[in-house]
Amino acid sequence: MITSMRSGRFVALALLPSLLLYCFFVIVPVFWSAYYGFFEWSGVGATKGIGLQNYAEALQDPVFWRALKNNLIIVAASIFGQVPIALVLAILLNKNSLFHRFVRSAVFMPMVLSTVVVGLIWGYIYHPQFGLVNFVLEAVGLDNWTRGWLSDPDVNMYAVAVPIIWNFIGPYLIMFVAAIQNIPSEIDDACLIDGAIGRKKLLLVTLPMIWNMIKVVIVLCIAGSLKAFDQVFVMTGGGPAQSTELLATYMYNNTFNIYRYGYGSAVSTLIVIISMLMIGVSQVLMRGKES
Template sequence: MNAMSSRKFIMFGLAPALLIYGLFVFVPVVWSAYYGFFNWSGFGDKQYIGLANYAEIIQDSTFWRSLKNNIIFVLAAVFGQVPIALALAVILHKNTWMQRFLRSAIFLPMVMSTVVIGMVWQYIYHPQIGILNFLLDAIGLSGWKLNWLSDAGIAVYSLIPPLIWSFVGLYLIIFSSALQNIPGEIHDAAELDGAIGWRRLAYISLPIIWTTVQVAIILCISGSLKSFDLVYIMTRGGPAHATELLATYMYNSTFTSYRYGYGSAISTMIVLISLLLIGTSQWLTSRKSRSS
């Protein structure tokens, strides 16, 4: 193969991928940083206002509440999804039809549209026709009935079960295959040394799959930052911004309040915050694995 033609092939072959990816993933990130310096309603002239949008963000209580809700989601994913998925992976280790059926069922929400998932859970929580309140009535706990999604104090926590329900299957399968990849000899050796049951899980299995757990935690963090659809469908960020996430707040600022500059500044903050969170989690989990 002569060098000229393979050079041409390299350039020609990489061009479409670089172009589409650059234009629709990379350019927007750079542009949102740029638009963040302007006061702009989306129509007409942009007015350069320097760091004013960012200064406003820092003092904006709704922004901080959105960030807090995002962090609640991340924590629920890391301390809810991951342990539940690990427990299920340990319990559902056999290949009987029952266990295979349950694994598939738990994974099923992963292939469904979040719109439908959000709507189903909206019905479950509905104050008048929701099956959750019907259920509480039926078992004599009518006093526990709540306005699950319209009570500002609890709405954000009501979003956690659907969140876990939708994504736990992914982590279950990740952990299941990691556990299955542990060679049988290691377990035999552990057994000879007297490590059985919980002790084997804690001292042998978990340390071996710890890197998988690390990956899962990073996935949880980046995944939780992506929960725009579920929140938008179920609450639109309300009531009174109680369930606002950074992404829904960005959406509402831009397309409901027509503040494109401010919305762009929030986009930039989302990129920075998610990089910061992923970096921190990587640092934390790698430190933990070194010390153990």
């Protein structure tokens, strides 16, 4: 550690560019959007201060609440889809053999694909006329199960959740594998001596030992699911009839399709508040269980 007095000027000079850039593009926008939210503005012409009206309108709009509910469906799909799948895979794939590494890489692969490509591919998989899903259903004689997976409001939220689950399992698998490999080998020996093997060992030793990691992953699932936008935007754009609207697509459509910049800013601010609340609550809940 360098503490000499001479270093002060260097420290300031070296930090300045990144701090300026970071504040201007990451921190300041959050406050600006809260401020813009008090105005009515169509992108051109004069702005008109309307106080809290935008915020009130959003909170009274049933579509806003549907979007929030859809976001929560994605959160639930991640917690009940990604976590169990990643956990089972990690329990079965925690060696560093070539085969285990291959399967882990395969599961991770979708992470590096562009979310647009993911959305487009799955859009085709779900396509009502030639999609793979309907093709398979027809081939096995379940013709009456076929449907427009992305247009039927009864199922389309679950349909869009599947690609999101598929897309983001990789990191959770790697984290669970790391946690399992971190269990000291003395514990394996002890288990052997005490006769804890197979399912007994899994339930009484392995799962409790990685319980903290499971909690971390659940918190990450909640934070990550709130970021969903690209895939849904590409697959459905939030439609039809706003049935797959997420908070982010709702914000986008209101701002850039019907040019209500003030309203979009208010919704952006609500997104920040909701995210912080959910991340905060999930962390408190997870910590509470520990003590």
